[in-house]
Amino acid sequence: MSEISSIQRVEFQDRVRTALNDVNLQRAMAKAKSGFVDKRLEAKNALPEFDQIRDAARDIKDHVLSNLDTYLELYEEKVIENGGYVHWARDAEEACSIIAEICKASGARTVTKGKSMVSEEMYLNPALEAVGMEVVETDLGEYIVQLAGEAPSHIIAPAVHKTREQITDLFHEHHSPLGYTDRVTQREALVNEARSVLRERFVSADVGITGANFLVAETGANVIVTNEGNGDLTSSLPKVHIVTAGIEKVIPSLEDLSVLLRVLARSATGQEFSAYTSIYSGPRRPEDGEGPEAYHVVLLDNGRSGMLGSDYQSMLRCIRCGACLNHCPVYGAIGGHAYGWIYPGPMGSVLTPLLNGFDSAVDLPNACTLNGRCKEVCPVRIPLSDLLLKHRTEQHERKLTSATSRWILTAWAWLVRRPRFYQAVMSIPLWIMNRVSRGSGGLRWIPFGRGWTNTRDFPAPSRKSFLRQWYSQEKGHE
Amino acid sequence: MSEARLEILNNIRKSLTAGEPKTSQRTSELRARLKSTAPQIQPKFTDDNLTRFCEKHVAVHGTYELIKRVDIETAVLRYLHGLEIDPQIHLGAGPCLDQVVWSENVFIYKKSADKNTRVAVSEAFAAIAETGTLVMRSGGDLLPSHNFLPDDHIVIADCERIVRYQEDVWSMLRKDDHFPQRAINLITGPSKTGDIEQTIQYGAHGPRRLHVLIVKD
Amino acid sequence: MKTHQSNSPITVGLFVTCLADLMRPQVAFAAVSLLEHAQCEVRVPRGQSCCGQPALNSGDRANSIEIAKQVITEFSDVDYVVVPSGSCADTLKNKYPNLFSKDMRWARRAQKFADKTWELTKFLYEKVELKEIDAALDGVYTYHDSCTGLRELSIYEQPRELLKQVKGLRLKELKDSNVCCGFGGLFSLKYSNISTHLVSDKCTEICNSDADMVLGGDLGCLLNIAGRLRRDNKKARVFHIAEVLAGMTDGPAIGDPEESQ
Numbered sequence: 001m002s003e004i005s006s007i008q009r010v011e012f013q014d015r016v017r018t019a020l021n022d023v024n025l026q027r028a029m030a031k032a033k034s035g036f037v038d039k040r041l042e043a044k045n046a047l048p049e050f051d052q053i054r055d056a057a058r059d060i061k062d063h064v065l066s067n068l069d070t071y072l073e074l075y076e077e078k079v080i081e082n083g084g085y086v087h088w089a090r091d092a093e094e095a096c097s098i099i100a101e102i103c104k105a106s107g108a109r110t111v112t113k114g115k116s117m118v119s120e121e122m123y124l125n126p127a128l129e130a131v132g133m134e135v136v137e138t139d140l141g142e143y144i145v146q147l148a149g150e151a152p153s154h155i156i157a158p159a160v161h162k163t164r165e166q167i168t169d170l171f172h173e174h175h176s177p178l179g180y181t182d183r184v185t186q187r188e189a190l191v192n193e194a195r196s197v198l199r200e201r202f203v204s205a206d207v208g209i210t211g212a213n214f215l216v217a218e219t220g221a222n223v224i225v226t227n228e229g230n231g232d233l234t235s236s237l238p239k240v241h242i243v244t245a246g247i248e249k250v251i252p253s254l255e256d257l258s259v260l261l262r263v264l265a266r267s268a269t270g271q272e273f274s275a276y277t278s279i280y281s282g283p284r285r286p287e288d289g290e291g292p293e294a295y296h297v298v299l300l301d302n303g304r305s306g307m308l309g310s311d312y313q314s315m316l317r318c319i320r321c322g323a324c325l326n327h328c329p330v331y332g333a334i335g336g337h338a339y340g341w342i343y344p345g346p347m348g349s350v351l352t353p354l355l356n357g358f359d360s361a362v363d364l365p366n367a368c369t370l371n372g373r374c375k376e377v378c379p380v381r382i383p384l385s386d387l388l389l390k391h392r393t394e395q396h397e398r399k400l401t402s403a404t405s406r407w408i409l410t411a412w413a414w415l416v417r418r419p420r421f422y423q424a425v426m427s428i429p430l431w432i433m434n435r436v437s438r439g440s441g442g443l444r445w446i447p448f449g450r451g452w453t454n455t456r457d458f459p460a461p462s463r464k465s466f467l468r469q470w471y472s473q474e475k476g477h478e
Numbered sequence: 479m480s481e482a483r484l485e486i487l488n489n490i491r492k493s494l495t496a497g498e499p500k501t502s503q504r505t506s507e508l509r510a511r512l513k514s515t516a517p518q519i520q521p522k523f524t525d526d527n528l529t530r531f532c533e534k535h536v537a538v539h540g541t542y543e544l545i546k547r548v549d550i551e552t553a554v555l556r557y558l559h560g561l562e563i564d565p566q567i568h569l570g571a572g573p574c575l576d577q578v579v580w581s582e583n584v585f586i587y588k589k590s591a592d593k594n595t596r597v598a599v600s601e602a603f604a605a606i607a608e609t610g611t612l613v614m615r616s617g618g619d620l621l622p623s624h625n626f627l628p629d630d631h632i633v634i635a636d637c638e639r640i641v642r643y644q645e646d647v648w649s650m651l652r653k654d655d656h657f658p659q660r661a662i663n664l665i666t667g668p669s670k671t672g673d674i675e676q677t678i679q680y681g682a683h684g685p686r687r688l689h690v691l692i693v694k695d
Numbered sequence: 696m697k698t699h700q701s702n703s704p705i706t707v708g709l710f711v712t713c714l715a716d717l718m719r720p721q722v723a724f725a726a727v728s729l730l731e732h733a734q735c736e737v738r739v740p741r742g743q744s745c746c747g748q749p750a751l752n753s754g755d756r757a758n759s760i761e762i763a764k765q766v767i768t769e770f771s772d773v774d775y776v777v778v779p780s781g782s783c784a785d786t787l788k789n790k791y792p793n794l795f796s797k798d799m800r801w802a803r804r805a806q807k808f809a810d811k812t813w814e815l816t817k818f819l820y821e822k823v824e825l826k827e828i829d830a831a832l833d834g835v836y837t838y839h840d841s842c843t844g845l846r847e848l849s850i851y852e853q854p855r856e857l858l859k860q861v862k863g864l865r866l867k868e869l870k871d872s873n874v875c876c877g878f879g880g881l882f883s884l885k886y887s888n889i890s891t892h893l894v895s896d897k898c899t900e901i902c903n904s905d906a907d908m909v910l911g912g913d914l915g916c917l918l919n920i921a922g923r924l925r926r927d928n929k930k931a932r933v934f935h936i937a938e939v940l941a942g943m944t945d946g947p948a949i950g951d952p953e954e955s956q
């Protein structure tokens with residue numbers, strides 16, 4: 001165990017170092033920095049009922065989670081009534097093979113995809129490519145990272161880590177063979193070029209795969225929220241529409257949907273409402289002039305059912321708005337890829353160890369200052385920083401932390417609990433450090449503190465501790 | 479597959495034993511909750527529906543014009559002329575649109591939009607004042623491709639059908655014969671993306687412009 | 696909570712915090728002087744050291760529980776416990792009670808203890824309504840809102856209002872004043888490169904604000920900020936708010952050499 005965690009530590013620290021030194025990443029993140037935050041605040045301030053709606057949103061999610069089995073059955077019943085199919089997948093592998101089967105059975109060659117984090121979670125693209133499908137991401141950000149051969153670095157802004165220059169290069173490289181030989185550099189031209197390339201893909205795809213922001217039990221519908229409209233083109237044009245979603249995505253009725261929609265866009269991008277909110281139920285009806293002939297839903301568990309009833313159940317309320325990422329200073333510094341898996345930021349640091357195993361990402365819950373900004377903005381009031389602390393406790397109890405650090409903690413706690421002895425012991429280093437540093441005001445090196453003193457002075461400590469001064473000054477001073 | 483279903487549901491139940499047990503009574507309570515469709519908390523606002531709709535629609539980069547029922551064709555032609563676009567339209571359907579007798583000046587397609595479609599003219603099932611949102615539904619001549627493929631989308635909205643909140647639309651949809659309609663598209667402004675440098679660009683995949691003709695006699 | 700008669704002064708136990716104790720005793724002296732100015736009888740229990748955050752934030756519940764019990768016991772006979780730090784006050788007030796979910800007797804004691812625990816500026820502003828302080832300091836200050844105080848204890852207005860009583864001080868708000876400075880206790884050592892990135896951002900904003908000094912209510916953050924400012928030879932001086940309110944700003948600021956002032 002501790003071996004795993006030490007390898008991981010090196011890997012995580014390496015990724016962090018790479019990220020902090022990546023000039024492009026730092027430029028892109030600096031640009032993105034305050035946009036989301038300011039816009040969310042503006043949207044929040046414009047809606048006096050915002051916090052009450054957040055409470056309602058949390059309550060809806062809690063209600064569903066404590067009745068999840070029944071709501072899933074009710075939802076399934078409606079999907080079938082609408083003429084769709086529901087598939088259940090225990091894990092990522094099972095989900096991928098179900099989807100690959102559907103694609104093969106429908107004779108598909110090309111697949112378009114709307115942005116779906118759960119499909120990233122199941123590594124769907126490589127699985128489909130392995131059975132000969134050509135897979136095209138259609139959300140502009142996802143498309144950019146697909147061209148770059150990367151994973152998204154943000155759950156709602158997948159290419160937030162890319163600069164315009166990098167996107168220019170990517171488009172030039174990949175679109176030139178399609179006849180777009182001019183190198184375009186302006187934002188508008190880049191968007192237009194992607195639009196016309198992807199248009200061809202939309203109309204020729206055999207299967208469209210989307211995620212779901214919500215699944216509505218009342219009507220058996222999946223709800224998809226986008227600004228680009230790519231999710232809709234993916235849902236509507238191909239012969240087959242496959243929806244992938246985690247089992248926690250179900251909600252009761254359309255009225256519940258309204259509550260959640262009122263907090264989703266505001267929290268995510270600071271919009272009151274996204275450009276497109278679409279509610280799809282089943283394949284085309286006899287009276288319909290268009291629409292997919294088949295409609296499948298693949299429900300993924302992948303560890304979620306085990307989170308129910310645990311200390312971490314509240315994490316299943318997450319509506320993937322990304323606000324916690326946008327407000328996390330650590331995410332802002334290192335970007336999404338440093339987290340090592342597809343869910344970054346605070347929500348990822350809570351979720352990754354739960355979905356991939358506690359020993360899979362020992363650093364994530366620790367690489368956090370517990371500043372609580374994530375918890376403050378989460379629209380469904382997930383106590384993210386408390387959950388991160390819970391993870392640390394879990395790690396400590398499972399002995400996933402290094403033996404040395406545990407030993408130091410125990411020794412320190414022993415000392416702390418003997419205050420007089422503690423005061424006596426501490427007086428020695430205090431005196432020495434003060435002697436060395438009082439002339440300059442700070443130390444440039446302290447034992448075991450290189451991490452600090454490499455980049456910061458360590459302010460000079462006092463010659464004598466407060467308590468020793470207080471008690472030597474005649475009890476209770478004058 | 480049904481094995482997976484069973485296992486997942488059992489796991490959920492096992493994890494939830496602290497929660498409410500699954501009983502047929504519980505199931506019928508939840509079914510009843512699905513049927514109780516009272517709105518929960520809604521944002522208050524004082525403007526009338528039309529004013530609010532227009533304000534919110536403009537805020538998301540939409541344009542609009544208030545017109546009389548008889549002037550639909552003229553308004554469509556004027557708008558297209560202003561953009562120097564040929565009057566070739568993919569036409570939807572609806573109580574207002576169906577009454578229009580189109581002149582020879584307009585070339586009409588009654589079919590799905592495709593990748594080259596320039597203009598679609600649709601009629602909204604309803605519109606939502608709260609957020610400046612148009613509500614489109616599928617079925618028959620109502621083709622969702624019209625909402626997402628053209629460069630320009632012109633939508634007729636009957637002023638009488640501008641409702642206050644989303645929840646009002648759900649009630650209207652429930653009364654509709656085809657409920658739940660295969661596709662319900664809530665449209666709030668033209669297509670856009672912020673994926674390049676977090677800066678908004680319009681016309682990502684869907685319409686670059688969204689023009690609403692509000693019919694008010 | 697014990698209600699007291701107006702003739703017997705309220706007794707306040709000062710929880711010094713280990714950082715003030717070792718690094719900056721003047722903060723504790725300042726706190727004592729302010730509390731006495733507000734007519735409190737101040738006691739400083741000898742059997743105190745650290746609130747246990749390093750253990751708590753490392754997930755070490757067992758040791759945290761032992762430390763908590765010791766602190767609670769040590770402060771059992773004062774009316775209030777006052778702490779010159781948002782994050783330590785939060786530990787005493789909000790975290791201790793959660794440690795005893797399996798021990799009802801201690802849970803009750805911890806809750807009673809929590810109810811009488813206050814962060815210093817909150818106590819001075821809301822509880823004893825500190826007035827007529829005799830402090831003057833000329834210059835423009837900016838205030839660093841430490842995360843835990845801000846979010847868990849809603850400390851924002853209190854320090855700013857109190858500082859209005861200091862003659863000659865003007866406030867210049869910091870851009871992103873509510874963003875973490877990157878201290879985070881052991882975080883600053885374990886993930887020092889991320890921590891450095893955050894404190895650099897913070898110091899850039901401080902320099903952009905053109906303020907002469909940075910004030911705050913948590914020594915951890917202030918040591919971090921001062922350490923970074925000094926390393927970069929930036930001029931802004933750093934003080935704990937208690938020092939300013941108590942008029943104890945003649946000596947060196949945090950991280951400044953002793954002879955300089």
Ligand code: SF4
Nearest residue numbers: 318319321322324378
């Ligand atoms: S945890 Fe909360 S803030 Fe973060 S993505 Fe999920 S819902 Fe949004």
